[in-house]
Amino acid sequence: MKECWQKDPSKRPKATKILETTNQKMDELPAMEGLDMETLTHELPAIDGSVLETTTTTLVDEVPDVETMKTERLDHASYNETLGQQPNAIDLPESTFMIVGGWNTNKLVQIYDINRKSFKPLKSTLYERDGSTIVKINNHVYTAGGLRSNFVECLDLNQVDGDWYKLASMNEQRQFAASAVLNDQMCVAGGSDGVNALSSVELYNPVVNIWTNIASMQTKRWQHALVSYNGRLYTFGGGEKLLILNHLNSMKSYDPREENGNH
Template identity: 25%
Template sequence: MQRLSSTRSDGVKLAPLSRFCRCCQLPGYVGTQSLQPPHSNHLHNHCPGNLKSLRCTTLTYSQIISERTKPRMHEFQSEVFMIIGGCTKDEKFVTEVTCLDPLRRSRLEVSKLPTSEQENENEDKKWVEFACITFKNEVYISGGKETQHEVWKYNSSINKWIQIEYLNIGRWRHKMAALCGKVYAIGGFDGSQRIYSVEAYDPFHNCWAEVAPLLFSVSSFAAASYQNKLYVIGGGPNGKLATDKTQCFDPSTNKWSLKAPMPVEAKCINAVSFHDHIYVVGGAMKALYSYSPLEDNWCLVTKFSHERASCGIAACCNKIFITGGRDEKNEVIATVMCWNTENEKLTEECVLPRGVSHHSSVTIRKSYTHVRRIIPGAVSV
């Protein structure tokens, strides 16, 4: 086999490697070259296609992402749910990420939310009213009142947050969803009005592109995907009102349509797809509702004793977990409730170290070989 090497920067001995690069897409660099940004290597400056691919997949040596760095699905992995960001009862913003393992009844230590410096170097932007979703076992967060255009993803295998391409339109009080190999940022508020805009993120090319806008502009709504379709449920068309509309997006036609409305008008809600249904909770509903995309109908699942506005919801270990929120007195809730779909019982799973609302809850698979296990104490799980 001919050796692919280069000893000069003028291209004299670069032809074999240059031809090789044109015929393949490399996941990154080899050896010490992984410490360099893609454009710094003259071998790739003559291969625009390969350079574009490398920019999407190559990071610094401490942040390299590839299939080889992801943990295998073995006995040391657990399905866990994360409680990300939010604010406490004294309106303090949370930078910690709480990771709970219901199966092993323990808590895992994970990296805090990324810091993003403002013009004042002594202050960091606060992650509040952002959106969050899990895609291919990585957690994506976007937007927020102070981080309007920013998008980051959490790689569980290296326990790091990595910044990716910015949103085209800054937004908060929006939602995200994963659908057909892409991540969507939907609707929200831009500081002056509710927006119709929907953007789709292509992970391979690291870019956002506009798709068909919402039929009705809303913020603080619920969103979930099911069988290659995206559902936007409820939300607020303005600061005072809420809607019961269910909007459905089909990426194959790039069109939105209306489905059966919710039984109640609601905003400050969240949703999760689980067992052929979309479960919706939050707002002033004092209840958990489910929507069947197959039958296009709604039903009441169970009632609560209090409101849980701006709470989180995640499906983990074949159960549904409802985290935090605010009650009718605007008090922050610290409990995590568990809905068991098999016996149809609602129980209290645990109590968090502090109440939290306006946060996100998502589910990932986490490896015990990559993160340190915390002895239960502060959190009773």
């Protein structure tokens, strides 16, 4: 249109003429009273002098009032709280952490919101988790071990209504072991098999659902800590023997990239 106007500007309509024609057409419209407001059809002049027919539809009757919307929101929120509907994990704030199992808690799983200072229940685990260990990898939560247990299960946080599901079991039963994430894999070290403290270490690959033993720690440890930092594992504290107060204050590290690296 711009190119055409530049070649023959005399054909451009005058704004005053368009305005006068529009006002004349509007004056000719019937009064609004008594019209069906569902559909109001009126005619407006186009630039070339033809008539452009437009249709306007009112949606006033379809819009709920503000109070109704507020009430519906409150009812929905009460429903979620009362029936324990699972929160949308994608919307969970960063200020939350998960608690799985424990002594005399059976299969209880809860999340704690630090800002709101409140607990909220999640789906229970398949097995009792007394002295288990837990990690999070790619928005999936993995929990392993417990009293006389080598069972492992996972909760997919991407599925709002998802349940815990069983995975491949560890090679040994482990209670009060320590875990960390190493290269998107779950590493579980030490713990107790119910008779002795353990020095063995296992690595779980969630892609292939397989546990693999890696280099054992130089010292047996249970109720200790395990940290992964820059591709290296650090283990410290805990005890070396069961039922004996022999707390350890040593720390060892292990780098899987080193061929003969030991904890």
